[in-house]
């Protein structure tokens with residue numbers, strides 16, 4: 498079978514399984530399996546494939562709703578190509594907005610020391626480390642798979658200003674921190690997600706008690722306890738009222754919420770000065 502014929506076959510199988518972009522994904526999977534970029538695919542469309550079964554097994558995994566990022570171990574974020582391991586949250590486009598919000602605070606306040614709780618694949622810390630080489634970043638996660646995944650991206654992007662800690666929240670970290678950033682688990686455990694998320698992505702990265710607000714509230718408390726000047730978090734579209742009340746109840750007056758690309762409430766930034 499030629500590359501062209503394999504793409505047509507893959508596209509048909511993916512379309513029959515309800516995959517939204519069947520042609521694109523068939524091309525991505527064959528380009529991954531043949532280790533060819535997509536331009537070379539077109540130039541070599543009449544080339545015979547040696548391992549057609551290998552390609553079809555990738556198509557079958559995708560037909561079974563496994564996220565394409567776990568099949569190829571790649572995910573795009575902030576215009577870059579990150580490594581993503583199975584067992585670690587797949588980067589989402591809206592998290593780029595969190596990076597932009599944090600970047601504005603760093604620039605405006607000449608910040609040097611930041612921390613990230615829940616580093617996952619490392620997309621936030623690595624992007625910030627590349628944008629601001631002067632930053633000193635400490636990043637934590639409770640998941641060893643996440644720590645390993647971030648190490649792989651630190652190596653890939655050759656950044657040397659991230660210190661990784663396998664721990665909960667900021668336990669055992671005493672260094673100076675001026676800003677805390679986090680995209681914590683924020684989905685209520687009673688919400689059922691689409692199969693590709695529910696079955697394949699790690700639940701410790703997705704779900705939190707207290708209708709998804711538990712860790713967000715703990716991050717607010719932590720920033721107050723550690724006297725961290727700024728906090729920036731991603732959150733669920735329906736958590737603005739509850740978190741607004743919580744921030745106010747803690748005496749925090751300077752905070753604002755931001756929206757995602759779909760116009761839904763998606764996060765907040767806060768200046769942690771208590772009055």
Ligand SMILES: C[S@@+](CC[C@H](N)C(=O)[O-])C[C@H]1O[C@@H](n2cnc3c(N)ncnc32)[C@H](O)[C@@H]1O
Nearest residue numbers: 586615616617638639640665666680681682702
């Ligand atoms: C929603 S994912 C975010 C991953 C990555 N920062 C991103 O934006 O794609 C949340 C991450 O928080 C981690 N996590 C959950 N509870 C934690 C805790 N108590 N302390 C540190 N990390 C935690 C999970 O293992 C997961 O990697």
